[in-house]
Amino acid sequence: MVKTKIWVFLILAILVIAAAASALVLTRPAAGRVARIYVDGELVREVDLDRVAAQERYTVRTDRGENVILLEPGRIRVESADCPDQICVKAGWLADSAAPIVCLPHRLVIELGGETELDAEAG
Amino acid sequence: MDLKRLARDGVFTAVAVVIFVIELQIPELLPIPGVKLGLANTVTLAALFLLGPADAGAILACRILLGGVLGGNLMAVVYSAAGGAAAYLTALFLRGHVTERQIWVVSVFSALAHSLGQMAAAVAVTATPSLVLYLPAMLAASVVTGLLTGFAAQFAVARLGKIRRR
Known part of the structure; x- marks a missing residue:
């Protein structure tokens, strides 16, 4: 069994990376008009x-x-x-x-x- | 077929469908396609831990089909079947690696898998690769919704020990 602490760390890391990536990606400008x-x-x-x-x-x-x-x-x-x-x-x-x-x-x-x-x- | 098992799985399916239909009445919180709480997944998870993989899979399949018919959105069946299958397989894989006090962990990863499966189906159906721009936001939301539904499932499993499959 994996310790709860490790799961918490892993899940927090995923959350932070996904949130940062979505902030970057959703503000990306379009290629044209x-x-x-x-x-x-x-x-x-x-x-x-x-x-x-x-x-x-x-x-x-x-x-x-x-x-x-x-x-x-x-x-x-x-x-x-x-x-x-x-x-x-x-x-x-x-x-x-x-x-x-x-x-x-x-x-x-x-x-x-x-x-x-x-x-x-x-x- | 064992009648007791049939009746019990029927009750689980009914509960899942009712939760699903009630959740449809809640307006979407974020203008991002595919983001929702996914409360019906608590039933799939609880079934997986209490009744085993075969029963949980059958309950999930029935809920997606019935939910699509009752919700009046047959396209949703395609997206939720892809998401549901990915989430189910992930939960199945993780089940052996956690204790019953870590069901919320399984829930987070199966919510993430649900988003990935749903996104794959949406890109395939609409033939629009740029939809993946929404994927990071969906994954971030999945961590939060997965935690909420996961703890709900964990509390349910702790209290429903009596109907555990013997």
Whole structure:
């Protein structure tokens, strides 16, 4: 049997390392200003946040449910959703963070990234 | 099959499902996907120490399926099955290395394993590797929730000695 003292030390070490790592990782800046909306891992829409001129609502509907996405100049959020946990709504605005907005029940992800070559040409 | 065993495991499953459904009514505290108290895990842990691996595994599987149906979130079954399996295997492995006064240790490590399993399932299902940015926060939260549910399980085991499998 391992002594309780050793377990306490090990568990505290894990807690401190995980907390420090999450502070580092969650404040990491995004690679770019292009918001990409994915459902089931497939890209459904791509918006350059710097080119959003006016507020716009965009609804993603699947047979699992719907998420109403609100676009504003420079930022994006899930305004409302009929998912059970509402984590995507509570995540709030996404403007410059690498950590994505996720709605696991609806398999929806909003992620910021850099421009692709295709965008550069189109722009 | 032994009727007494069937009835006893049924009671454990019922308790686990009720705890799970009640916990669904508590709003999420953190806007981080996959972070919750996981109180239903106290039943799995208590079952593992009181009744043994086979009974605990069956109770866990029934709770995840019934919880998914009653919670109305079938996607949750995928995530909690991946997390639950990882947590169960970890608890099974650690069980032989602790005393019944160290059940909270098993609980912390199985909460950590639950987060890892759930994250693997979420990355696979959504095909989004950047979800792992949430992993450190999930693991930190798991230590705290694992301690709370672990002590709950340990107190339950200490008081439920009479229904221990003979």
